Amino acid sequence: MTALRTPTVVTDREALARVRDRADRPVAVVMTMGALHDGHAALLRQARARAATVIATVFVNPLQFGPNEDFDRYPRTLEGDLEICAREEVDVVFAPTPAVMYPDGQPNTRVNPGPLGEILEGASRPGFFHGVLTVVLKLINLTRPDVVFFGEKDYQQVALVRQMVRDLDLDIEVVGVPTVREPDGLALSSRNRYLSDSERTTALALAAALRAGAAAPGGAAAVEEAARSVLEQADGLELDYGVVTAPDLGPAPASGPARLLLAAKVGTTRLIDNGPVTL
Known part of the structure; x- marks a missing residue:
């Protein structure tokens, strides 16, 4: 049996910068909030097929949770996440704390998604996509990817990330990966x-x-x-x-x-x- 690749796990900006500087290109990034499942594995697999270096981020982003939502009980399963990352041959896992991502506290400057971010999920969860796009942009700046992969189960998110990449002239490719389902049809989440x-x-x-x-x-x-x-x-x-x-x-x-x-x-x-x- 082939030994699983052990990803390099980094938790701060300086360590991430060091491993990213040494990374072979192209670099693919898959951004997650952890609690990984087969849907995430499909993203990592496609990233592995496309890139010399695969970086997975694991961060439960407080900016995208409303006051009555499930931030505190959102599942945090880093040990299991790392096992999946090893199985999918991820090179680097960036698992920061909120203090690393937001060293000055919650940011005053946030990405405004525009009208497309105020419908559907944006209408039901006001401010949600401001938080999503802000953390995505920060992670893009920190990981410096050539290509990023997002699951189409979060279809509006994929559309808004593509819009942000176009509008802000970010030199990266955004790939949407079809939803992975259980045999009975339930979308993995x-x-x-x-x-x-x-x-x-x-x-x-x-x-x-x-x-x-x-x-x-x-x-x-x-x-x-x-x-x-x-x-x-x-x-x-x-x-x-x-x-x-x-x-x-x-x-x-x-x-x-x-x-x-x-x-x-x-x-x-x-x-x-x-x-x-x-x-």
């Missing part, structure tokens, strides 16, 4: 571990709603109605939104490729999912 067995069964309604929407004939309204009808029949599920947009999250086209995005609360756990549809 670190928050799935919060679900009880019965809640997990209820959560399958999101994947069923995506299938119903994709199969619905007609325009955006028909797709939304088909998806919502599935979700509204699921006991214990509270629908936040079920919306069809253009692939770039603009207004839904009259016909052609589009995206169906869903968010719902199952018990106390908020879940999101999305998938392509053709109108």
Whole structure:
């Protein structure tokens, strides 16, 4: 059996700068909040296939949690995360504390995502994408990647990172990786571990709603109605939104490729999912 590669683990800026200066290019970065699962492994695998050096970041970012959200109970599983990183042949893991990322406390300067950051997740979680883009930009500056990989389960996040890269002239490539699912269709998420067995069964309604929407004939309204009808029949599920947009999250086209995005609360756990549809 081939021995697993042991990643170099760094926790401060100076150590990261030293290993990054020695890194062979191209450098790929996968940014995570830890609690890694097979969805993250898929990102790391694609990064490994593309780059000479793979850096994974593990940081639970306080800026993107609202006052009533789950920052304190968000799972922190660094030992298990490192095992997955070793299995996927990651070279460097950057695992800073909030004090390392924000040495002067929460920053006064933050990235404003613009109108695209105020819809969907941004409407439900005010300020969320300001926190996401701020930490992504900081991590880009610290790790200096040639290419970054993000999962399409967080579809709006991928769109906003691409927008930021374009708008701020960042010389990096952004790659979106398709959502990884359980055999029964449930999208992999670190928050799935919060679900009880019965809640997990209820959560399958999101994947069923995506299938119903994709199969619905007609325009955006028909797709939304088909998806919502599935979700509204699921006991214990509270629908936040079920919306069809253009692939770039603009207004839904009259016909052609589009995206169906869903968010719902199952018990106390908020879940999101999305998938392509053709109108």
